[in-house]
Amino acid sequence: MRVAILAHEKFPERAKTAVGVLRYSDHEIVGVLDREHAGERVTDYIPDVQDAPIVETMAEVPECDALIIGVAPIGGGFEESWRADIRTAIEHGCDIVAGLHYFLSDDDEFGALADEHDVELRDVRNPPDDLTVADGNAKDVDGDVVLTVGTDCSSGKMTTSFELRNAARERGLDAAVVPTGQTGIMITGWGIAVDRVISDFAAGATERLINEAGDHDILFVEGQGSLAHPAYSGVTTSILHGAQPDSMVLCHVAGKETVGGYPEFEVPSPETYVQLYEDVAAPITDATVDAGVINTSGMDEIEADPTIARYSEQIGVPATDPVRHGADEILDAIL
Template sequence: PNGKMGYGVLRYSPNTVVAAVDSQKAGSDMTREVGIPGGCPVVASVEDAHALGADVLVLGVANSGGFIPADWYAHLDRAVALGMSVVNGLHDKLGPRYAGKTREGQWVWDVREEPKGLAIGTGAARKLPNKRVLFVGTDMAIGKMTAALEMWKATEARGRRAEFVATGQTGITIRGRGVPLDAIRVDYATAAIERAVLEAKDAEYVFVEGQGALGHPGSTSTLPLMRGSCPTHLVLCHRAGQTAIRNLPDVPIPEFQAYVALYRDVAACAGVFPHPVFLGGCLNTAHIADEAEAREAVRAFAVALGAPATDPVRFGVAPLVDALLEG
C-alpha cells in the first residue's frame, strides 16, 4: 500500500507518465512489476527520467507518518536543479526548502496544505438535490479511491454530469484539486468536505473518496466525510480474504451486513441526515492471480453483503452504476 500514490497516478493521471524511478528495478517496466498496463519504463535516476522527457517529479509513496525518507533529498535536489517541478503528497513540506531555487514556470506543490478560509460545518450538503456517493471501507488503503474514480469515469461515460471529490494526496494529484483531509485541523475537517461538495452542486452525481474506516482505532476521517458530504448512497470497499485490520490483527473486521448497517446509521444520525442507500461492494482482488478465483471471491462477497459487488479494476463497475442510475 505504500506505493499507492505512484500506482494511482500511473493508472489514472490525465498526464503522461514517462518513467518510474527505482534503482533496484531499472530496466524493467511497471506492467511487469505491478501489473498496471502501459509498460511505463523503470529507470535508475531522476536524470534518466529527465532524459526521457519528464518535467515533473511525483513522490510516489504514501508511507505511514507521511515523512520524506532522508536519502531522497539528494535526488530531489538534483531534480529541482534540472528544472523539474515536484508534486509532494507527504506531510513533510518541500516548498520552504526550494524557495528561491526554482526557475520561471517551475513549481513545488505540497499537496497536504490546509485550505484557507475554513469555518465550521453546517450540514448544508443535505439540502442538495443531487446524489452523493461516499466510499467507506473495512480498513485504510483498501481501494476506496480506486472505486470512486472508476464509478466517476463510468458514470460520465454514460452521459451523466458527475464529479469526483478527492480527499487524499493521490486523488488530489490525479484530479488537480481536492481536500487533503488528514492535513486539516479536526474542527474544520467537516467544513472542508462540505465546501468541496457544495462546489460540485451542479453535478448530478458526486463521488466522494473515502478515508479510513469506522472500525480502525487510528482513523478519524470517516465522520467528517459523512457530515460534510451528507451521502445519499454508500459503497463498502474491502480486500479479499482480509479478516482483521492490517497491522492490528487483534482488531477484527465486523460481519459485512452489520458493518454496512453501522455505516448507514452513523451517516443518518437517527434521522437528522439522509439515511443513505447501500449500493453494494467493491472488492480488491489485486493479490489473487487466478481470474476464476477472483470471480468466486467477488461472488462470495456479494452473497455476504446481500447486494451487488465487483472488483472495479478487474471487472468494471457496471452493476453499481446500474443500481445508482436506476435508483
C-alpha cells in the same frame, strides 16, 4: 504535462499514489523511480495502465515538467533517501508535487533550490487557511452524492470513485470525483486532503468540496480510512457527515483479516461494517450501503469470482471488483 513518479522500494504494492496516477491521470508518465525494479517497465507489474520505464535515479528520466512523490508512508513522513532525486529534479527545472505531511516547501534546502531554479513545490496536503465548521448543506446540491467507504485504509475507495465516474460518463452522465486525499488531488488537480484539516473543520472541508464541485448528475466522494480504524476513524466520520451522501459503496480487500499497520486489531466483518456505516450516517442522512467493491488482485479468475459472489451475499447488495470486471453492475445498484 510530462511527469515522473518517485516510488522507491514501494512499487507497486505499497505505492498507491503512483498506481492511481498511472491508472487515472491525464499526465504523460515518462518514468517511475524505483531502485528495486530499475530496468523493467510498469506494465511488467500492472496491466491496463499507462506504461513507462522504471529507472533507478532522476538523472535517468527524460525531460519532464514535474516529479510526483508517489508513495505515502504511514504518518506521511519524508524519507531522506529521496533527497538526491528531488534535488536533481529541481535542478532540472521540475516542479515537485508531494502528498506528505512533511511539507517540502518548509525544507530549507528544497526551498532555496526551488527559488534558484524557479520551480514550484506543491504540497497537496496543505489545506486552505479559511476552512470553517460545516453548515450541513451538502444535501442541497443538485445531483446525487455517492460516498465510497471502506473496511480499512487502502481498501479501494479512491479506485472505486474513479471507476464509477468513468462508468457513469460512458453512459452519458455528468459525473465527477470529489477528491479528499492526496492521490485524488494529484489526478484531478483540485481537492482538499481532509486528513490534514483541523478536526473541527474536516466535515466543513468535505462540504466545501461538494459545493465547489458544481452542478453534476452525480458526485463520487472519495472516502478515507474506516469507521473502526484505531487511528483514522475521525477523518472517516467527518467525511461521512460532511458529505451527507445519498448512497454508499463499501470497499474491502479480499482475505484482509487485520488492520493494515495494526496487526493486533481485527478487521470487522463486512456485514458488521454495513450496519456500522448506516447507523453512523443515520442522524445526518438516510444513506444506505447500496453496492460493494472487493479487491481481488491477489487472486486468479478461478478464485476471484466466487470471492466476489460471497462478498455480495455477505453485505446483501451487488458487488464487483471494478478493475477486473468494470463498475457497471454496481453503478446500476447505485442509480
